[in-house]
Amino acid sequence: MPTYLRIAVPSPLRRLFDYLPPADEDPDTALSLPSGIRVRVPFGRRSVVGVLIATATRSEVPLSRLKSADAILDTVPLLSPAVFDLCRWASGYYLHPPGEVFTAALSKRLREGRAPLQDAWRLTARGQGLGEEALARAPRQQAALRALSGGHAVEASALKSQGMTSPVLRELEKKGLVERCESALQLPPAAGADGPRLGDAQASAVRQIIADAGSFHCHLLEGVTGSGKTEVYLRAISHCLQQGRQALVLVPEIGLTPQTVARFRERFDTPIALLHSGLTDAERSQSWDRARRGDAAIILGTRSAVFASCPRLGIIIVDEEHDASYKQQDGFRYSARDVAVKRAQLEACPVVLGSATPSLESTFNALRDRYRHHRLEQRAGGRAMPRLSAIDVRRQPLTAGLSPVLLEHTGQALAEGRQVLLFLNRRGFAASLQCHDCGWIADCEHCDARMTVHRRRRQLRCHHCSARRRLPEACPQCGSTSLIANGLGTEQAEDFLQQHFDRWPVYRVDSDSVTGHADMATLVSDIHRGDPCILLGTQMLTKGHHFPGVGLVGVIDSDALLFSADFRGEERLAQLLTQVAGRAGRGDLPGEMLLQTHYPDHPLMQALLTRPYAEIAADLLLQRQERGLPPAGHIALLRTDARAEGEGETFLQDVRRHAAPRIDAASQLIGPLPSAMPRRAGKHRSQLICLSTDRASAAASAATLVAATEALKAPAGLHWFIDIDPLDTL
Numbered sequence: 132m133p134t135y136l137r138i139a140v141p142s143p144l145r146r147l148f149d150y151l152p153p154a155d156e157d158p159d160t161a162l163s164l165p166s167g168i169r170v171r172v173p174f175g176r177r178s179v180v181g182v183l184i185a186t187a188t189r190s191e192v193p194l195s196r197l198k199s200a201d202a203i204l205d206t207v208p209l210l211s212p213a214v215f216d217l218c219r220w221a222s223g224y225y226l227h228p229p230g231e232v233f234t235a236a237l238s239k240r241l242r243e244g245r246a247p248l249q250d251a252w253r254l255t256a257r258g259q260g261l262g263e264e265a266l267a268r269a270p271r272q273q274a275a276l277r278a279l280s281g282g283h284a285v286e287a288s289a290l291k292s293q294g295m296t297s298p299v300l301r302e303l304e305k306k307g308l309v310e311r312c313e314s315a316l317q318l319p320p321a322a323g324a325d326g327p328r329l330g331d332a333q334a335s336a337v338r339q340i341i342a343d344a345g346s347f348h349c350h351l352l353e354g355v356t357g358s359g360k361t362e363v364y365l366r367a368i369s370h371c372l373q374q375g376r377q378a379l380v381l382v383p384e385i386g387l388t389p390q391t392v393a394r395f396r397e398r399f400d401t402p403i404a405l406l407h408s409g410l411t412d413a414e415r416s417q418s419w420d421r422a423r424r425g426d427a428a429i430i431l432g433t434r435s436a437v438f439a440s441c442p443r444l445g446i447i448i449v450d451e452e453h454d455a456s457y458k459q460q461d462g463f464r465y466s467a468r469d470v471a472v473k474r475a476q477l478e479a480c481p482v483v484l485g486s487a488t489p490s491l492e493s494t495f496n497a498l499r500d501r502y503r504h505h506r507l508e509q510r511a512g513g514r515a516m517p518r519l520s521a522i523d524v525r526r527q528p529l530t531a532g533l534s535p536v537l538l539e540h541t542g543q544a545l546a547e548g549r550q551v552l553l554f555l556n557r558r559g560f561a562a563s564l565q566c567h568d569c570g571w572i573a574d575c576e577h578c579d580a581r582m583t584v585h586r587r588r589r590q591l592r593c594h595h596c597s598a599r600r601r602l603p604e605a606c607p608q609c610g611s612t613s614l615i616a617n618g619l620g621t622e623q624a625e626d627f628l629q630q631h632f633d634r635w636p637v638y639r640v641d642s643d644s645v646t647g648h649a650d651m652a653t654l655v656s657d658i659h660r661g662d663p664c665i666l667l668g669t670q671m672l673t674k675g676h677h678f679p680g681v682g683l684v685g686v687i688d689s690d691a692l693l694f695s696a697d698f699r700g701e702e703r704l705a706q707l708l709t710q711v712a713g714r715a716g717r718g719d720l721p722g723e724m725l726l727q728t729h730y731p732d733h734p735l736m737q738a739l740l741t742r743p744y745a746e747i748a749a750d751l752l753l754q755r756q757e758r759g760l761p762p763a764g765h766i767a768l769l770r771t772d773a774r775a776e777g778e779g780e781t782f783l784q785d786v787r788r789h790a791a792p793r794i795d796a797a798s799q800l801i802g803p804l805p806s807a808m809p810r811r812a813g814k815h816r817s818q819l820i821c822l823s824t825d826r827a828s829a830a831a832s833a834a835t836l837v838a839a840t841e842a843l844k845a846p847a848g849l850h851w852f853i854d855i856d857p858l859d860t861l
């Protein structure tokens with residue numbers, strides 16, 4: 132009887148593919164190949180690396196039509212059993228092609244079919260048999276042999292730092308005395324260094340998390356800004372490491388600051404594997420390897436690190452769990468927070484979701500006792516929460532968006548030797564460019580959007596696609612030179628602040644001025660010196676930073692955030708403003724936040740000024756429940772990008788017609804509708820929404836939609852995808 136290999140092949144198809152074992156593989160041995168190993172297979176005209184899901188003795192495809200795999204690449208799986216199961220689950224839950232999901236769980240090196248990096252050396256049997264005095268005439272080789280004589284493998288980098296370079300080792304390799312291997316550090320159980328004495332609430336959270344070691348529980352750690360959540364994570368991790376297990380720590384995209392890393396390094400004298408977008412491919416591959424081999428005790432990374440195999444995982448931490456960057460917004464659209472919770476269940480370990488402003492999803496789960504809820508209601512070290520007040524800017528003269536009151540407070544804080552953080556969530560010089568004589572407006576050619584004025588670079592840029600044009604000197608329509616820049620951006624505010632407060636430095640922090648980890652590191656260390664200065668920035672400045680010198684936080688344009696068409700708009704605003712406020716008063720003196728607004732009486736503005744986030748969240752949750760929206764309901768979005776206008780809607784109409792009879796009463800289809808920005812990067816975008824009252828129906832309906840879409844022939848150039856639990860429906 133033939134053996135079939137059922138393989139997840141990286142391709143856009145939502146299915147597995149059957150292959151015959153490579154010609155030289157004995158069918159009986161092939162039958163017992165372990166799941167999770169990599170197999171090189173022919174696919175179309177290419178040769179690709181897939182993952183073996185299972186072996187089988189039957190296939191629905193006739194034998195004559197099956198191809199043989201080219202090669203079995205591994206003897207043991209390079210995915211841990213839990214991550215293997217996690218990928219299978221994620222592929223089903225997100226209705227994403229299994230091959231692409233498994234790809235997300237392998238380092239680039241392994242995806243390319245290469246062998247894991249062998250970055251350590253050890254003695255061969257012959258090398259071990261040599262006496263002390265061998266190679267006396269080659270002192271460097273002798274020294275290398277000595278360094279390896281302990282019987283363990285030693286990492287190449289460690290040997291190099293002792294002066295034993297690769298040429299020396301290669302000489303010994305030629306003589307058959309040493310060989311390369313994957314390192315396998317024997318990590319001694321390592322406790323963390325001591326931290327501050329925990330407050331009662333911190334101590335109780337730590338106690339309960341530790342009590343759950345070795346079994347699955349989800350903990351929601353809701354602690355006001357500066358309440359010492361990180362301290363709770365560090366204690367829980369320390370306990371986990373003492374048990375000889377690994378800790379996986381997820382942080383938001385731009386939250387992985389040098390400060391965060393330094394805090395972990397200071398506390399733990401143990402190898403930490405970093406995984407973030409600022410690393411080279413080789414560095415990332417190495418971190419994946421160190422996690423997988425168990426050489427790193429702590430794995431600290433952004434979203435994708437949730438798929439890193441760890442043989443002895445003991446705890447998962449998701450910091451700032453409400454953060455939007457946990458959701459991947461293209462390709463495999465998963466939520467790393469939700470995947471982390473599933474993973475903890477599969478690994479039978481605790482997971483801690485921490486935030487000062489938990490998502491309504493997590494709040495809902497805590498209310499229903501699915502999660503253990505821990506509250507830290509006071510700031511650590513007896514510090515006070517910042518005072519919040521609104522500045523009514525109606526009828527006030529504004530210069531570069533700043534009112535006299537905000538300017539006065541800023542000047543005062545600086546004069547008192549404190550730092551001021553001004554928040555403006557729009558980069559560039561101005562939001563748009565208009566001709567004063569004929570009314571022409573600079574639009575993006577590829578999007579239904581205006582172009583932003585970037586004066587430093589003398590450019591017009593679209594913030595929705597990569598379009599850039601030279602900043603015109605005259606109106607392209609009528610030739611007039613009276614062009615006006617409307618709407619405020621950080622460049623403009625920076626110019627004015629530099630002029631107005633010329634005795635103090637102004638640091639502008641946005642993705643134009645700060646690119647990359649090195650810039651951020653320099654900036655953070657400047658700010659940490661504590662000298663009075665103005666920090667002017669976008670969201671980039673607000674996430675997870677601990678700047679003890681900041682006494683005043685000003686929000687220049689709160690109104691820009693107040694009106695959003697999306698169902699999560701108010702939740703986002705409440706989270707953002709609470710987080711921004713949380714940057715104030717983290718040092719020894721109390722802090723203050725001022726919100727400039729034209730709508731001081733807006734109910735949400737009022738709520739933000741007078742009530743804690745937890746109460747606002749409870750209200751917002753009630754509203755969602757009344758409307759059947761997430762987390763009380765479940766959304767799947769079927770989206771299309773098409774070349775021609777209307778093409779997407781027509782196609783989605785067809786999908787709807789085919790799927791509707793098989794959608795049960797707990798789900799309803801809404802649309803198709805054009806997206807809020809119908810044209811983006813040259814594509815016309817439409818969507819069909821499926822809103823369900825229960826999870827099972829949501830999953831079944833989404834699968835029905837995908838099946839109907841796959842069965843229909845999409846017009847050429849139309850691209851579609853499904854987004855389960857989307858962040859927005861715009």
Ligand SMILES: Nc1ncnc2c1ncn2[C@@H]1O[C@H](COP(=O)(O)OP(=O)(O)OP(=O)(O)O)[C@@H](O)[C@H]1O
Nearest residue numbers: 327328329330356357358359360361362511512675
């Ligand atoms: N028990 C404690 N006693 C004294 N200081 C503490 C204690 N716990 C934490 N701290 C200090 O308080 C400050 C804020 O703590 P931490 O950064 O852990 O808070 P956080 O809740 O993670 O903050 P945020 O969510 O606002 O980023 C840090 O300087 C930390 O060292």
Ligand SMILES: [Zn+2]
Nearest residue numbers: 575578593596
């Ligand atoms: Zn554009």
